[in-house]
Amino acid sequence: MAGIxxxxxxxxxxxxxxxEYAEGYRLYDLIxxxxxxxxxxxxVFFFLGIAMLFMLMxxxxxxxxxxxSTIVLLICMYMCTHYIYMLPKKAKLKGERIxxxxxxxxKEYTFQIDKEYFIMENExxxxxxYYTEITDCIETDELFxxxxxxxxxxxxxxxxxxxKEENQLLSHHFKREMIRQYRRxxxxxxxxxx
Amino acid sequence: MKSExxxxxxxxxxxxxxxxxxxxxxxxxxxxxxxxxxxxxIAILCGTAAFINIRGNAYxxxxxxxxxxxxxxxxxxxxxxxxxxxKDHATKFFRYxxxxxxxxxxxxxxxxxxxxxxxxQIKIPxxxxxxxxxxxxxxxxxLDKEEITFVPKRVLSKEQINIIRSIIAExxxxxxxxxx
Numbered sequence: 561m562a563g564i565x566x567x568x569x570x571x572x573x574x575x576x577x578x579x580e581y582a583e584g585y586r587l588y589d590l591i592x593x594x595x596x597x598x599x600x601x602x603x604v605f606f607f608l609g610i611a612m613l614f615m616l617m618x619x620x621x622x623x624x625x626x627x628x629s630t631i632v633l634l635i636c637m638y639m640c641t642h643y644i645y646m647l648p649k650k651a652k653l654k655g656e657r658i659x660x661x662x663x664x665x666x667k668e669y670t671f672q673i674d675k676e677y678f679i680m681e682n683e684x685x686x687x688x689x690y691y692t693e694i695t696d697c698i699e700t701d702e703l704f705x706x707x708x709x710x711x712x713x714x715x716x717x718x719x720x721x722x723x724k725e726e727n728q729l730l731s732h733h734f735k736r737e738m739i740r741q742y743r744r745x746x747x748x749x750x751x752x753x754x
Numbered sequence: 755m756k757s758e759x760x761x762x763x764x765x766x767x768x769x770x771x772x773x774x775x776x777x778x779x780x781x782x783x784x785x786x787x788x789x790x791x792x793x794x795x796i797a798i799l800c801g802t803a804a805f806i807n808i809r810g811n812a813y814x815x816x817x818x819x820x821x822x823x824x825x826x827x828x829x830x831x832x833x834x835x836x837x838x839x840x841k842d843h844a845t846k847f848f849r850y851x852x853x854x855x856x857x858x859x860x861x862x863x864x865x866x867x868x869x870x871x872x873x874x875q876i877k878i879p880x881x882x883x884x885x886x887x888x889x890x891x892x893x894x895x896x897l898d899k900e901e902i903t904f905v906p907k908r909v910l911s912k913e914q915i916n917i918i919r920s921i922i923a924e925x926x927x928x929x930x931x932x933x934x
Contacts, residue, residue, distance in 0.1 A: 654899075662898030663882040684882070686875045710851060711874050712901065 568672045569733050574721050575668040578659045584705045584716035585655025586648055591696055595647045602643035609636030697734050697741045759862040759914045765855045767848045769906040774844035776889035787832045794829025798822050860905050864921050869903050886922050889930040
């Protein structure tokens with residue numbers, strides 16, 4: 561599929577595990593999904609909660625006198641927990657559910673990385689994606705996450721099946737070809753194997 | 755009855771919008787619709803009752819009208835407002851990405867399902883399909899809980915749709931109400 565006289569940059573086989581896909585989905589949800597902007601949403605509820613707490617303090621925590629403030633405070637506490645803790649967890653669980661429901665995601669894919677596009681292929685499916693279709697390329701310690709396109713919006717490449725040189729080569733290649741989309745983030749589970 | 759289906763077609767803007775509307779309709783739980791409808795009706799009734807019985811000063815009257823307006827908004831959200839938002843998003847997405855939505859070839863028989871375009875080729879056994887959802891305009895084919903590929907019903911004859919229905923297990927085939 562590479563141009564005449566052009567060799568692919570890298571070819572490798574990749575098989576995902578459920579937790580790798582779930583982690584990729586969690587990242588996707590943070591960047592493009594329902595968890596997008598959760599920090600500022602949580603901070604709105606946090607400051608509203610602080611204001612309600614302050615009102616209650618001014619009235620010596622006389623709850624029967626200020627029932628609305630108490631209810632609003634409880635709602636704010638719930639919403640903060642929802643945005644900060646529950647939403648990412650939910651996304652991860654959703655990722656696991658998607659992986660379990662798909663017969664294709666758990667299959668081994670062959671990736672052919674070229675200069676302007678990559679091809680992922682197995683016995684059932686073949687997908688060609690240009691880097692211009694990618695909206696986000698995220699690298700963590702364990703995986704590469706490619707977001708974009710119409711079909712298969714989330715593509716997760718596990719670093720587990722690549723050796724150190726291949727990992728570096730792929731990282732440099734993505735960084736070079738997708739300057740605007742590329743980002744490297746720290747893994748949430750440092751030191752923990754996926 | 756011919757049991758092999760093979761159709762090539764182009765996705766139009768209308769097809770894409772219909773697919774998005776059908777998908778949205780499928781994903782919204784019925785309970786959400788009922789809860790919002792009940793809340794809307796309560797708000798409208800409260801606002802109307804307060805306007806008739808209490809009325810009050812100008813500020814209060816504005817409040818009652820606001821309550822009725824909120825009730826109407828909530829009541830019509832899933833039936834009117836949400837489809838308009840989805841339609842708008844889908845139209846913008848299609849116009850921005852129309853180069854990516856190429857001509858497709860759809861194949862279906864008792865053994866396998868296939869969908870081919872310039873960028874993506876897939877041929878999987880029928881048992882790999884998670885679900886097929888039929889709306890008035892579109893057949894949504896779920897490859898997993900989220901990944902969807904679709905065929906506009908305009909490219910399929912009634913006989914062909916019946917073949918698909920007969921091949922797919924009953925629990926995997928969902929028919930949406932006709933108002934999509």
